[in-house]
Amino acid sequence: MRLKSSSIYYALFMSLIISLFLGGMILFSSVSKQFSSQLALEDRLIQNAQSGVQYGLANANEMNFNSPVELDLFSEQIDSVSITKTKWGAYAVISSEAHAKKKSYSKTALAGQINEANDPNLYVVDYGRPISLSGETRIEGKCLAPESGFKRAYIEGKNYQGDMMVYGSLSSSEKSLPSVTENFSDDLLNFSGLIEKWDNQDSIDISFAEQGKHFIDDNFVSLRNVYLKGQMVLEVKDSIFVSKDSQLDQVILKSKVIYIESGFVGSAQFFASERIVLEDEVVLKYPSVLGLMEGETPIEKQNKIEIGKRSRVLGTVFALSDNPNFRLPIQIDISKESQIVGLVYCQGKTQLKGTVNGSLYTQKFYLETASSKYENHLLDAQILDDLPENFVYASLFQSTNPLTQLQWLD
Amino acid sequence: MARLRGSRHIGSFESSKRLRAFTLFESVVAISIITILLVVASMIYGNIMSSEKPLSYYQAQEEVNKIFNETKAEGAFFTKNFSFETFDIQQDVEFYKGNTKLYEITYTVTSGTKEWWIQKHLIANTQDV
Numbered sequence: 001m002r003l004k005s006s007s008i009y010y011a012l013f014m015s016l017i018i019s020l021f022l023g024g025m026i027l028f029s030s031v032s033k034q035f036s037s038q039l040a041l042e043d044r045l046i047q048n049a050q051s052g053v054q055y056g057l058a059n060a061n062e063m064n065f066n067s068p069v070e071l072d073l074f075s076e077q078i079d080s081v082s083i084t085k086t087k088w089g090a091y092a093v094i095s096s097e098a099h100a101k102k103k104s105y106s107k108t109a110l111a112g113q114i115n116e117a118n119d120p121n122l123y124v125v126d127y128g129r130p131i132s133l134s135g136e137t138r139i140e141g142k143c144l145a146p147e148s149g150f151k152r153a154y155i156e157g158k159n160y161q162g163d164m165m166v167y168g169s170l171s172s173s174e175k176s177l178p179s180v181t182e183n184f185s186d187d188l189l190n191f192s193g194l195i196e197k198w199d200n201q202d203s204i205d206i207s208f209a210e211q212g213k214h215f216i217d218d219n220f221v222s223l224r225n226v227y228l229k230g231q232m233v234l235e236v237k238d239s240i241f242v243s244k245d246s247q248l249d250q251v252i253l254k255s256k257v258i259y260i261e262s263g264f265v266g267s268a269q270f271f272a273s274e275r276i277v278l279e280d281e282v283v284l285k286y287p288s289v290l291g292l293m294e295g296e297t298p299i300e301k302q303n304k305i306e307i308g309k310r311s312r313v314l315g316t317v318f319a320l321s322d323n324p325n326f327r328l329p330i331q332i333d334i335s336k337e338s339q340i341v342g343l344v345y346c347q348g349k350t351q352l353k354g355t356v357n358g359s360l361y362t363q364k365f366y367l368e369t370a371s372s373k374y375e376n377h378l379l380d381a382q383i384l385d386d387l388p389e390n391f392v393y394a395s396l397f398q399s400t401n402p403l404t405q406l407q408w409l410d
Numbered sequence: 411m412a413r414l415r416g417s418r419h420i421g422s423f424e425s426s427k428r429l430r431a432f433t434l435f436e437s438v439v440a441i442s443i444i445t446i447l448l449v450v451a452s453m454i455y456g457n458i459m460s461s462e463k464p465l466s467y468y469q470a471q472e473e474v475n476k477i478f479n480e481t482k483a484e485g486a487f488f489t490k491n492f493s494f495e496t497f498d499i500q501q502d503v504e505f506y507k508g509n510t511k512l513y514e515i516t517y518t519v520t521s522g523t524k525e526w527w528i529q530k531h532l533i534a535n536t537q538d539v
Contacts, residue, residue, distance in 0.1 A: 008436040018447040022454055029458045036463075044529070051532035058511035058534035074514075074530050114536060402511055402534045 045098045045105035048073055052081035052096025053109045053405070060085055060092060060111070060403040065190060087190045088231075089252045089269035090289045090316060090394030092403055093208065108208045108410075110250075110287070111403035112392040115343075115358065120144045121385045123361040124376075126173045131365065132377045133160045139378075140166075141385030144173040155379050156369050168385060177347060177361050181398045185293045185320055188271060189254060191233055198234060206230040208409040221255075223248075230410065250409070262308065276305045278313075286314035286341075287406055289394055294321040294330050304331035307354070311338040316394035318345040329363070336380070343393040349375075355382040358391070466496040467526060470519045474499055474529065478515065482533060487513045497521045511535050 051073055056063065063069060063085045073079040084095045088110060097106040121141030124131060131145055132153035139150075143166045150165040193212035198221060205227070206212055212231030221236045224243040228251045234240065236255040242248070244263035254271040262279035269289040270276055276290050284290070290313060292305050305319055317340055319330045330348035334340060338354035343361075350362040360383055367374040392406040477492060477499060492499040498520050506512035513533045519526040 008440055010440065012440075012443070014440075015443045015447055018444070018451060022447070022451050025451075025454050025458060029454075029461070033461070040527075047529060047531055051530070054532040054534045055506075055512060058509070058532075073532065402536055404534075404536060 041100060041103060042105065044079075045100055045103060046107075048079050048081055048098035048100075049096045049105045049107040052083045052098060053094050053107050055081075056083040056085055056094035056096060056403075057109070057111055057405060058402045060094065061400060065187070066192065087187050088250075089188055089271070090184075090291060090318075090396065091269075091287065091406065092395055093409065094403070094405075095208070106209055107408065110406045110409055112287070112395050112406055113397065113399055113401065114404040115387050115391040115393060116401070118142065119359050120361070121168065121359055122383050123173055123177065123359070124365065125177055125363045126175050127364065129376050132374070133162070133165060134158050134377065135380040136161050137378045137381045138162060138167065139383045141168040141383070143168055143170045145170060147172045153377060155367070155374065155377060156371075158379065177345070177363065178397060180318075180320065180345070180396050184396065185322070188291065188293070189233065189235070189252070191252075193231065193233060198236070201226070203227045204229065204232055206232050274301060274303050278305075278307045278311050280308035280310055280335075282308060282311040284311075284313045284315065287392065287394075288313060288315040290315075290317045292319040292330060292332075294319075294324070300325075300328065302328050302331065304333055306333045307335055307338045307340070309335045309337050311335070312341070313339075314341045316343045316345075316396065318343075318394075318396060319348055320345075321347045324348065331366070332362070341387065342391065343396065345396055352378060352381040352383075355384060357382075357384040358387045359393075464496075464521075466494075466521065470494070470497045470499065470521075470526060474517045474519060477501060478517070478531060481515065485537075487515070487533065487535075497526065505535075506532055 065085055065087060068082045068084045070080065070082050073081055078100050080099050082097045086093045086095070092111045093108060094111055095106060095108045097104055120143065122139055122143045122145065124145050126146040128148060129146060130148040130151045132151050134153040134155040135158035137160060149170070152160040191212065191214060193214040195214045195216060198215040198217035202225065208231050210231070214233045214235065217236045220238045221234065222241040223246045225245045227247045229249040230251065233252040233254065238255065239257035239259065240253050240255045242260045242264055244261045246264065246266065248266035248268040250267065252269045252271065256272060256274045258270045258272045258276045260278045260282050262281050265283040265285065267285040267288050271291045271293060273293055273295055276292055290305055292303060294303050305317060307313065317332060319332050321330045324330065324347065330346065331351065332344060332346045333351045334354045334356070336353045339357065341357045343359050344350065344356050346362040349364045349366040350360065351366050351368065365376050365378055367377040367379055390404065392404050395403065473492070473494065481487060487503045489503050490501045492501065500518040502516040504514050506514040511534065513535055515531045515533060517529050
């Protein structure tokens with residue numbers, strides 16, 4: 001019989017097991033530390049990217065478009081950010097990319113001008129004629145109107161129902177509208193995307209972190225059952241039809257004429273040179289823009305924005321004219337039961353039969369009824385001072401105020 | 411009786427003809443190896459445990475985020491101190507490099523005398539005209 005004493009083998013086996021266990025612990029510890037430091041770095045990058053956006057919003061007036069600003073945020077040599085201001089239609093976009101240790105993180109924000117407490121709710125240019133109110137017209141908030149003020153009128157069998165002419169403050173307006181930012185119209189499509197021919201794509205989603213696309217078509221484009229989202233511009237020479245089953249989000253459409261079918265719901269910026277028509281019951285969600293920009297050479301056509309019955313626009317509506325045709329001034333027509341929440345700016349005539357909750361700037365009012373046409377008359381119109389706090393308009397006016405973030409862009 | 415047993419025992423060893431007698435040495439070596447390894451293991455374990463962040467560290471992170479979001483929402487950009495059971499958060503607010511358009515908010519999180527971390531944010535001053 002032979003007795004083997006093998007405790008050394010057991011010991012070696014045990015030491016192997018313990019070594020593996022220790023190795024595992026060391027590995028786990030090192031991975032955990034690395035992971036933790038990566039998370040801390042990513043947190044710092046996110047915070048710096050957000051701080052970069054805030055820097056861009058605060059200093060937007062000093063920044064030039066498409067010229068990145070590089071800075072070390074907190075002067076600690078690890079907080080470098082690159083901040084860029086670009087245009088996205090009537091709004092500004094502030095992008096911030098934070099870098100540290102070969103890693104980067106970017107944030108992009110859509111921004112505009114915040115609704116200030118002292119912004120007028122109504123501004124009508126003083127052409128020496130009063131504004132006549134009738135029916136259930138109600139004007140709230142800060143009002144700048146012709147020196148001749150308001151008077152009661154009897155139209156279509158309706159007297160003015162209100163106790164007061166203005167439910168707020170009233171002061172005299174100037175003989176012209178507050179001017180829009182210099183080059184505002186020219187900069188609207190200041191966009192450096194890849195130019196492509198429109199090929200009737202039915203689904204496009206372009207992140208604001210990527211390079212955008214500028215689609216062009218020479219004729220007429222009908223958008224039916226399409227899904228368009230993100231950083232894309234569709235510019236069509238003749239006209240664009242948007243059907244009710246189309247899904248639009250953040251995109252820009254530009255043409256001579258834009259026609260939006262009844263029942264459409266979406267958010268986009270629409271720019272036209274002749275006409276924008278919203279049929280009844282169209283909803284343009286925040287932050288949408290309807291912009292009519294009459295060219296330098298006035299044409300013998302009535303250029304206008306028509307907003308159909310029971311439609312809602314949340315954002316900004318403007319009609320600009322570089323060289324107004326005084327016989328056929330540019331128009332905005334807001335139908336009965338329709339509502340615009342935000343800013344309306346018209347360098348021509350506005351027919352208000354619905355509601356503007358926010359600010360309305362216009363040269364004149366007009367009113368067409370079945371029997372007659374009136375100037376500077378309002379019938380059953382509502383101008384309300386009930387905008388949500390922090391409501392952001394398009395950057396239409398020259399302002400020294402910082403920009404305000406509207407939403408994060410993907 | 412004992413002698414008889416011992417002789418039996420020797421007899422059995424003798425009958426196996428060959429005897430390896432390293433058991434004691436091996437046992438000492440084995441015990442030494444295992445002891446060293448256990449010492450190393452406990453050192454590593456202690457080191458890992460001491461470098462792990464306590465649960466309150468993560469609670470402090472949550473609190474800083476909450477305080478920052480509340481400060482932004484309320485627009486209450488003031489220097490403040492927030493004391494919690496196991497940590498303190500100092501919120502310092504100043505204009506960023508003297509630029510009144512931007513607030514620089516610094517959060518310093520401490521536990522006792524130990525500084526856990528510092529984080530900084532910029533916020534646009536929308537009231538500045």
